[in-house]
Amino acid sequence: MSEEMRNVVRSVARAFPTAIISGRGREKVEGFVKLKELFYAGSHGMDIAGPRVEGTGCQNGNGTDAFQNAFQPAAHFRPLIDDIYEQLRERLKGIPGSSVEHNNFCVSAHFRNCPGEAWQDVVSAVEDVVAMHDDLRMTRGRKVVEVRPKVDWHKGTALRHLVEALGLAQQPDVVAIYVGDDHTDEDAFRTLEETQQGFGILVSTRPKPTRARFTVRDPACVQAFLSRVVDWAQSPSNGWHVKPCCTGWSMGAAAGGGAGPR
Numbered sequence: 001m002s003e004e005m006r007n008v009v010r011s012v013a014r015a016f017p018t019a020i021i022s023g024r025g026r027e028k029v030e031g032f033v034k035l036k037e038l039f040y041a042g043s044h045g046m047d048i049a050g051p052r053v054e055g056t057g058c059q060n061g062n063g064t065d066a067f068q069n070a071f072q073p074a075a076h077f078r079p080l081i082d083d084i085y086e087q088l089r090e091r092l093k094g095i096p097g098s099s100v101e102h103n104n105f106c107v108s109a110h111f112r113n114c115p116g117e118a119w120q121d122v123v124s125a126v127e128d129v130v131a132m133h134d135d136l137r138m139t140r141g142r143k144v145v146e147v148r149p150k151v152d153w154h155k156g157t158a159l160r161h162l163v164e165a166l167g168l169a170q171q172p173d174v175v176a177i178y179v180g181d182d183h184t185d186e187d188a189f190r191t192l193e194e195t196q197q198g199f200g201i202l203v204s205t206r207p208k209p210t211r212a213r214f215t216v217r218d219p220a221c222v223q224a225f226l227s228r229v230v231d232w233a234q235s236p237s238n239g240w241h242v243k244p245c246c247t248g249w250s251m252g253a254a255a256g257g258g259a260g261p262r
């Protein structure tokens, strides 16, 4: 992540609750994004933790931070995932260019750097391992296959969980915006379309089927869009400001007046 992008995302996060939802392990994402103002959901949303900044978290009724400890709906799968990681490392060690990545509650087997004739060997090895476990499933990404727990949890459910936990689900004027470029982001686009709580923005240089409402070409366009969001948030005339309160984030009127809710 460029320093410019980091600064823009930080500014967005200071104005609105902001999360990064990724297939990678949460600590890995936190490690390269390096912003304590964000919510992070790793392992396709199966590992959610709140901002490390006082006053921006999600407060429960008793005043404690709902995300102080990570929310991990598939925590009981961790020993099995550790075992699958070891099995795949063993199975793939003879395939040149292959690599296995432990993403905490899922495992990725990459074949991006394998010769073309070895791609199917990687996929077959993962299929074999998954076939031995009724409670696991295999998903596909770009030159990567993943092993995930068979739980009804994905980037879309993680997004819905965040919106609800932040006390924003019942607020009719809240619009959630989800930006993503991966096919696993379609779960979040679809969720927003179905719940009508916001919309998705697909990042793609070419047209493709999507449940996102809008498309932008590349990360530079995302950065430009986020900058406009920050400008809008900082404008005294918009009448809308999001602020953390004792039960979570809520909409409130701008200090200078405006058309926002009272």
Ligand SMILES: O=P(O)(O)OC[C@H]1O[C@H](O[C@H]2O[C@H](CO)[C@@H](O)[C@H](O)[C@H]2O)[C@H](O)[C@@H](O)[C@@H]1O
Pocket: 021, 022, 023, 024, 101, 103, 108, 110, 112, 141, 142, 143, 144, 146, 181, 182, 184
């Ligand atoms: O953050 P996400 O959009 O959910 O991406 C999750 C995957 O990210 C990583 O894979 C991606 O980068 C790899 C190169 O670093 C590339 O080979 C792969 O095609 C990309 O999908 C991560 O390595 C995967 O485990 C995650 O599932």
